[in-house]
Amino acid sequence: MKVGVLALQGAFKLHVKALEQFGVEAIEVRNLENFNSVEALIIPGGESTTMSFLLESTGMFEAIKESSAEGMPILGTCAGMILLSSKITDGRSDQNPLGLVNIETRRNGYGRQIDSFESDLSIKGFDRSFRGIFIRAPLVEKVGSEVEVLAEVNNRPVMCKQGSVLVTSFHPELADDTRIHTEFLEMLSKS
Numbered sequence: 001m002k003v004g005v006l007a008l009q010g011a012f013k014l015h016v017k018a019l020e021q022f023g024v025e026a027i028e029v030r031n032l033e034n035f036n037s038v039e040a041l042i043i044p045g046g047e048s049t050t051m052s053f054l055l056e057s058t059g060m061f062e063a064i065k066e067s068s069a070e071g072m073p074i075l076g077t078c079a080g081m082i083l084l085s086s087k088i089t090d091g092r093s094d095q096n097p098l099g100l101v102n103i104e105t106r107r108n109g110y111g112r113q114i115d116s117f118e119s120d121l122s123i124k125g126f127d128r129s130f131r132g133i134f135i136r137a138p139l140v141e142k143v144g145s146e147v148e149v150l151a152e153v154n155n156r157p158v159m160c161k162q163g164s165v166l167v168t169s170f171h172p173e174l175a176d177d178t179r180i181h182t183e184f185l186e187m188l189s190k191s
């Protein structure tokens, strides 16, 4: 199993480490050639504006959309969720979303005062809570009917799934808990 972690920028190292704990071959994806060698992709947290320009200039923007249409499992966390959403508010006007999950996200939408916080999340299908670590997290403002909401904070979705795309507004790689990575790898083994 070869799983890519987008490594253009941002918080990719701990995702690689989490995957390696499962004996999965984790590939740091920096160009189209790296991307073409993987069966699934994690888009980590970081700066979504920078990442979206780098995705376009490397040609990976279109390639990710094509692979997703063919069913490639993709996990997007924090900035990754923003990139995968269908509409971004408070981004740069020339920042294009991948549009693979029908949600609308507002960058840094939890506001400055609480721009980082933690919350024990009750996640659909998990038998005990998961510690959600939110760092300048996106706020999900709208959700399409084809999207399954798996967890919420204050009635706002923080974890969603649409087909083979899973997104979280928090950083699962920072929790001492690999259940979200397990869930993602199960999506890959079933695909």
Ligand code: GLN
Pocket (backbone or CB within 6 Å): 044, 045, 046, 047, 048, 049, 077, 078, 079, 080, 082, 107, 108, 135, 136, 137, 138
């Ligand atoms: N605020 C960042 C952005 O808009 C996301 C923060 C994160 O990934 N931790 O891209």
